[in-house]
Amino acid sequence: MNFFFSLLLTFHQAALESFGSSAVLSPRLSFADAFAAVQHNETDYAVIPFENSTNGSVVQTLDLLADRDGLYSDVVVCGEYYLTVHHCLLTRKNAVPSADGSYRFITKLYSHPQAWGQCERFLSKHFKNVERQDVSSTSKAAEIVSAEETGHSAAIASRFAAEYHGADILAANIEDRADNTTRFLIVKNIRSKRTGCAHRTSDAMDMEESQTARWKTLISFMINHSSPGALADALLIFKAHGMNLTSINSRPSRIRAWQYIFFVECERVPGVHDDDVMERILEGLRKVTESCRNLGSWKDRLIHEV
């Protein structure tokens, strides 16, 4: 169980921060289990990583949202949360460092594949020819090096994981970009009586905020790939309604090789777009796509620079 518990340390932090400490957190073994728990009303919400500002989309989450086998037909996105991610270089407590204070005593690194991508500059400066071992989570990496007898291995993981596993921090904030942020999506069951995703705010505040807040919507669709411009036609519908796209992703359809399912996220701005703009966009999309699904709308939590 340790494996899955440690996987959750990061999401634990995101869930705590977005729902506050009064929420009952119920860990699940995998992203798929969290989606299933929402579909079967075993939990009110699930918090799932969607993309990282340095390293891009989380494909496992896109694959769950693609829902190719129709297992999660009631799961919709109802919120988002941005978590700034800082990485540290850790070793086991009281490991013996090199006499010159360098990292030369470290002969092996452990981390999650996403973390390598977020710390490329630090790693290529200090660990160019050092073996890297992928593990299931950064926290698992911290656990492994904490238990290591030789003290010659190090992990890339969070401060939270270092403290949890009692590891020493050799270097902090080693990520390439100070604005390294992971965006989490909050999903709920569409049939749930809970209105919206009132995390950390009272319903009254939500009502007030919703007058001015930007709303994002996520839509998945498939197009006829043999028709020239089919994707452009679909995207034109957003443009025709003056909607900006905030992200676009694609994953294999798995119906036929080299066919894709697209994910488009767009943003409605009060005062600029009508209240029913999304309904009209979906109506238009149904005419030019082979299939199309509204995966939910939620309040934009990104702080927009003016």
Added chain:
Amino acid sequence: MNFFFSLLLTFHQAALESFGSSAVLSPRLSFADAFAAVQHNETDYAVIPFENSTNGSVVQTLDLLADRDGLYSDVVVCGEYYLTVHHCLLTRKNAVPSADGSYRFITKLYSHPQAWGQCERFLSKHFKNVERQDVSSTSKAAEIVSAEETGHSAAIASRFAAEYHGADILAANIEDRADNTTRFLIVKNIRSKRTGCAHRTSDAMDMEESQTARWKTLISFMINHSSPGALADALLIFKAHGMNLTSINSRPSRIRAWQYIFFVECERVPGVHDDDVMERILEGLRKVTESCRNLGSWKDRLIHEV
């Protein structure tokens, strides 16, 4: 060195099949090293995995093509190669199986993260609660289990890797889809005197083929994200010239969080499109994008169903 050598077994196979056995193969330690070797004219071509039909894009390759630091300004795509990928379940030679012939004696699995995604059905049927260890390549996984004393671990890897490391194959073709295929891109230096990418065909044949062959082009660009419909405007240019898009991908720009670099691949069909259609598309793109790069054109090698 073993680590990097084993990484190359799959690409070795793709390179051998696309260039034939007379080509001199020169392994590189990473995709980035292969790009650098082409940029510095240390090799004529490099063979790099681009996408898998089941599991989607190879983000490391997209990041190299994004070339955010301008390290590979002379690297262009000049060809593609499709390799059908079959996976096997391997253990060390003469491992002791369960009395009932089941896989219950296996308590740990090793493979590359891409392979888990390609064998999901087999794994969820037979190995639902078995620990999975990510390693750097499927061949590395085969190497680890071949050397394992207990015989209680198994690897997901190719038949080629099983034979190379002397492992036993317990189950073959365990991939979810029989058409599981990886597409490789062949890149060269734009200043190289070699015309096109005459792999496995004589130049004479190439000339003849080029009259009827479809040609693909890969273009990367960045847009002004604050302008509604900027992406639709860019894609409209392809549509206006009747060009079909064969893939679209995005990666973080790493200039500013939540800004992306887009990769669009399109296809020119002789008799349908003019010879200079790509030049006109690029001209149009330069007007509506912040930056735009032609990453090369090559003959479509996909067998199109009629």
